[in-house]
Amino acid sequence: MTMYKRLALVVCAVVVVAVGAAGASLAGEPTRHVVGEGDIQARIDQQIGQANADRQAIQTMLQRPDVRRIAGSAGLDLDRANAAAAVLSGSSLATLAAQAREVNAGLVGGDSTIVISATALIIILLILILLAH
8 A cells, every 4th residue: 555545544534533523513412421410419418318317316316305314324415415416427427326216216115125225325325426526
């Protein structure tokens, strides 16, 4: 193949690629993303909602009269625990909220075995909240 033929072949290839790219951009098709903005916003809203529910579970546990009595007898500051719970986030929030939900569910049961384990869980939870901040 002569040099002119090779050069002509390269120029033709460049023109075909350029025309193809220009045609695709002129077609007016919007660029597609893997995840849409609505999906991203829905996920953010879901995470915020879950964090709020987690904080509420902790706050509910901290407001229970039984918890307040136990915390008082253990010398724990519930105001500080409330403030710490309000700013928790991430895995520590999820872990403490799960424990708070167990305490809330266990204290409703009224069984003495559940109350004893719930008491230990309350003290552990309060200490974790206080140590987290």
